Amino acid sequence: MWQQYLDDNHDRFFEEYLDLVRIPSISSLPEHMADVEKAAEWTATRLTAAGIENVEIMPTGGHPVVYGDWLHAGDDKPTLLIYAHFDVQPADPYELWDTPPFEPTIRDGRVYARGASDDKGGLVTPIFAVEALLQTTKKLPINIKFCLEGQEEIGSPQLPPFMAEHKEKFACDLVASADGLQWSETEPMLVVALKGLCAVEISVRGPKGDLHSGLHGGVIQNPLEALANIIASFRTTDGKIAVEGFFDEVVELTAEDREKIAAVPFDGPAYKDQLGVTDFYGEPDYTTRERNWARPTLEINGMWGGFQGDGTKTVLPSEAHAKVTCRLVANQDPHQIEQLLIDHIKKHAPVGVTVDVRAGRGVAYPFLMDSDHPANQIAAEVLTELYGQSPYFVRVGGSVPVIPMFQKELGADTINFGWTVGDENLHAPNEFFRLANFKRGMRGYCMLFERLATADLGNK
Numbered sequence: 512m513w514q515q516y517l518d519d520n521h522d523r524f525f526e527e528y529l530d531l532v533r534i535p536s537i538s539s540l541p542e543h544m545a546d547v548e549k550a551a552e553w554t555a556t557r558l559t560a561a562g563i564e565n566v567e568i569m570p571t572g573g574h575p576v577v578y579g580d581w582l583h584a585g586d587d588k589p590t591l592l593i594y595a596h597f598d599v600q601p602a603d604p605y606e607l608w609d610t611p612p613f614e615p616t617i618r619d620g621r622v623y624a625r626g627a628s629d630d631k632g633g634l635v636t637p638i639f640a641v642e643a644l645l646q647t648t649k650k651l652p653i654n655i656k657f658c659l660e661g662q663e664e665i666g667s668p669q670l671p672p673f674m675a676e677h678k679e680k681f682a683c684d685l686v687a688s689a690d691g692l693q694w695s696e697t698e699p700m701l702v703v704a705l706k707g708l709c710a711v712e713i714s715v716r717g718p719k720g721d722l723h724s725g726l727h728g729g730v731i732q733n734p735l736e737a738l739a740n741i742i743a744s745f746r747t748t749d750g751k752i753a754v755e756g757f758f759d760e761v762v763e764l765t766a767e768d769r770e771k772i773a774a775v776p777f778d779g780p781a782y783k784d785q786l787g788v789t790d791f792y793g794e795p796d797y798t799t800r801e802r803n804w805a806r807p808t809l810e811i812n813g814m815w816g817g818f819q820g821d822g823t824k825t826v827l828p829s830e831a832h833a834k835v836t837c838r839l840v841a842n843q844d845p846h847q848i849e850q851l852l853i854d855h856i857k858k859h860a861p862v863g864v865t866v867d868v869r870a871g872r873g874v875a876y877p878f879l880m881d882s883d884h885p886a887n888q889i890a891a892e893v894l895t896e897l898y899g900q901s902p903y904f905v906r907v908g909g910s911v912p913v914i915p916m917f918q919k920e921l922g923a924d925t926i927n928f929g930w931t932v933g934d935e936n937l938h939a940p941n942e943f944f945r946l947a948n949f950k951r952g953m954r955g956y957c958m959l960f961e962r963l964a965t966a967d968l969g970n971k
């Protein structure tokens with residue numbers, strides 16, 4: 512029934528989607544504040560028209576969140592929270608666009624416009640799916656809430672305190688993120704892990720000022736060398752991170768996890784070529800992909816000090832600095848790892864210099880969801896039907912802070928249920944969205960809602 516409704520209303524839905532894409536809701540630029548507001552109003556109006564109740568535009572102190580719900584499926588049915596965002600990245604450089612970024616243009620089965628893929632295509636599909644089900648069956652198979660936000664592209668700064676304040680309102684058994692990628696046009700994926708992040712900054716100070724290396728050489732500790740020694744102590748020569756306690760909370764990969772990772776296509780030589788390196792390097796006993804996806808990392812992001820000009824200057828520098836960040840995996844706590852790094856650095860501080868370490872900017876928690884979680888199993892079934900191929904279970908080396916935030920504030924896991932493909936020029940000129948995925952996305956959400964109705968998500 513809903514299939515027919517989606518077909519009959521396809522052209523109208525598509526025109527409505529284009530209306531949303533035309534709004535230049537760039538969250539990072541103050542001159543587009545009103546456009547982000549306009550996109551929020553469009554979203555709220557569209558939710559109401561679809562039959563969603565209690566729709567409101569909620570202030571956050573920054574760009575708003577649009578909430579709405581439909582909660583008449585019964586207490587024995589799960590409650591799904593759908594997440595997406597209606598803000599977009601800036602569109603410059605404008606001259607590199609083949610057609611204007613906020614005048615959506617259709618070419619070769621694709622819509623070209625800023626936000627067409629990230630994330631307005633994702634945002635509308637569950638709303639249209641809700642309308643199709645409510646119009647044809649007068650009810651939804653599960654309880655549904657929406658959390659549609661307008662500050663994702665600037666890092667959702669107000670969202671964590673907002674979510675902590677409105678825990679009850681957004682309470683759910685599961686989150687579906689419509690801001691997600693698929694592996695390719697023809698291959699689906701489910702994201703089961705994301706990395707966390709922590710940062711420290713190191714300053715090493717020696718003599719009061721730069722010194723003549725002839726007059727004073729040989730009698731003091733060189734701050735740059737002291738810093739180099741501290742940094743060298745972070746890792747054993749075979750590539751394992753040597754910070755005491757660093758791995759204590761890491762959830763080890765099971766044989767099954769490793770099989771799932773190995774099942775995802777990987778071309779080592781092509782990857783080396785792409786990066787322009789001669790060899791891979793990293794923690795022993797793990798594959799390249801495992802190191803990248805499922806093991807914590809420690810990187811020196813910058814080191815500086817002393818003389819860097821042309822020619823020679825026989826100087827003994829007075830200070831040296833470095834910035835270090837770690838990507839973390841479940842169940843590492845970023846604040847705890849930060850403290851372990853600080854302790855390690857202090858312990859390895861050589862004599863004759865003062866070493867200051869402080870927490871850097873940027874903290875994110877890691878996320879891990881069992882591939883066998885019933886929601887992942889159901890999502891996998893739906894994706895298999897939509898694509899004719901079962902999804903890869905993918906871990907991501909980067910951080911998406913909202914997903915661990917839902918886990919922390921609402922105690923709910925998130926399934927990746929969006930329709931973007933990585934080659935769609937996201938955040939770049941000529942962003943596009945595939946029309947095939949617009950259709951696929953609406954169908955996918957209808958199927959997901961129906962199948963979740965019989966799932967045991969621990970809500971009963």
Ligand SMILES: [Zn+2]
Nearest residue numbers: 629630663690
């Ligand atoms: Zn996005």
